[in-house]
């Protein structure tokens with residue numbers, strides 16, 4: 001799987017970074033970035049949790 005960040009929606013609150021710090025980081029402008037593309041199998045559950053819990057619905061699954 002792959003995860004995309006919708007920068008029009010992301011507000012940089014780092015919820016995704018808290019859930020999956022190996023997968024997400026914030027860039028210098030406080031937008032989330034995906035560090036592992038595609039998402040490794042052992043990170044997929046955390047990726048799904050991040051997608052579900054992002055308060056701005058800014059994370060999109062791309063298979």
Ligand code: SF4
Nearest residue numbers: 010011014015016054
């Ligand atoms: S949880 Fe959502 S809004 Fe917050 S930094 Fe991550 S992608 Fe952006």
